[in-house]
Amino acid sequence: MQATDSNALPLIDISGLHSPDPVRRAAVGRELRAACESRGFFYLCNHDIPATLAAQVFDYSERFFAQPVDARLSLDKAHSSCNRGYEPLRGQTLEAGSPPDLKEGFYIGIELNEDDPRVRRGKFNHGPNQWPAELPGFRPTMEAYFSACHALGALVMRGLALSLDLPEDHFDDFTADASATLRLLHYPPQPPNPEPGEKGCGAHTDFGAITLLLQDEAGGLQVRDTETGDWIDAPPVPGAYVVNIGDLIARWTNTRYRSTEHRVINASGRERYSVPFFFTGNPDYLVECLPNCLAPGDAPRFPPVTVEQHIAECYRRTYA
Template sequence: MSLDIPVIDFYPFLNGTDEDREKISLEIGKACRNVGFFYLSNHDIPSSLIERVYQQAEHFFSQSIEEKMKLYIGSCPYGNNRGYTPMFEEKLSPKGDLKEGFDLAMELPADDKDRIERGAILYGPNFWPDNLHGFRECIYNEFYLKMLSLGEKLFEAFALSLNLPSNYFKSMCQKPMVTMRLLHYPPQTIVQDEDQLGCGAHTDYECFTLLSQSNQSGLQILNNKQEWINAKPISNTFVVNIGDLMQRWTNDQFKSAIHRVINTSGTTRYSIPVFFGPNYFTKIKSLINDEKEKYEPILAGEYLTQRFNDTYQYRQTNSSSTL
């Protein structure tokens, strides 16, 4: 992995010629192979909208714990890993993470055919608060759906960078598993216990992540010298990183880099990650035909379900959620 995280201007890909798109896809491919992370600028998501999402996040997390626990992820009636995650619920740090979150994904009916007849347990409705005016409209109808469109464009860039047709992933992302999170980290000025960080060292599970950081630093990436480097916030950019499914899909050509969060800013930190996966029943097997496959083929939904089972405490104590 390189020592530096490149900044890639996405405007030419969104608005330019075929040559522009090829050039940007090559830059993205280089970053994915060498670093596993890059910043994406000129991505066409209005900064004013992102700011309103942060405002909604602050409103949600400022509520009492009793109010937030009404939406506890372990109480979600659909068992599809959506709702509120309190402090220490996730165990990317051995003793639990110093963060709280709110998880949502693609809004699908409870009687979705794939969910009911084929066991796609990560599909279904979201678990929304009913006491926050405008929360769902801003978070889902405005921001989430725009991020879906941006993710589709990034899939096109990844395809071109792998010498595939730009629409290669399209049929596998008609009903994608795309999870968005609102995250709140309290300040951790002094790390008293390495086993209890804001977010412990890990790789992401899906194909790639688009992360909006607030102005507070905290994200750190492990480079090839085994040094933690800071991914400082850059205004009006998303941090993009490759996840495990894409590393498997590319037979390790794209790197799913280890990262963590320690909020040493001295103040509250918010972030908004959006994790992009394909359709539940997409078979993940190597796209690289001239190399021996390093991983056994696996269905994307089964892989993500197992990773959630390994991470969330409620899924380890509630047997009904691990079916």
């Protein structure tokens, strides 16, 4: 189906969550509830992440992908025990039965050395990052941005607690020592004669709790309308993030909150760059259906699962 011309994603001002006034904080929670129950996607503004830092992230991302292929492949995540580093073009297939995704990427996570007890125990996605030596400002820029997004992810989770009529600190154990992944993505222009079903990024839902997406001006992100099946364009809005609910939140809320399919088709005729930040949560946290998300007589649709177990299975499916 073709994408619709209008975007129907709400714009939510997150600044109210910093207010000492509980009425203002609760108002943000109500907006989040409406967005999560309908689309599972929304724009988020007044988030306190400096525009200058976001611009530096884009600059270093473009410079990384502009390097010769040998330089990029020297940091191939195949060399990593924890899925960190460069992912070559067509390295992932997010839409089952479709060609591999027409994108290349770079994975960054929380920096842990090989002596860390969690790394020694072989916990999934725990370990050191790979960094491009030829770009000396790359690492401090990405680490600063990672930290800022991590704090924003924890704040959004407090808003989601309010949205579900829970205490604001209900998810604090989940956000403590939370895992997260920063991905730099580069999409070449969609070829004029693509393979059947070929896209920049195939239709999928996100694995974790919430995703904070920074995208350039090329556009191309589309969100499935769960009522009609049509695709809704989600163009960039200056100063705002696109935020979506992932599969963990859907499990937690017994699908009351939607983890919605989305895809990327880069029809801009130019290179596209985007930077998703996947806030995953504490790997040891057990996610099980929230009691207030069960109607009388209903049963949980999903068994309890730890964050680590869930994410490991999602990676297995898309990199098989």
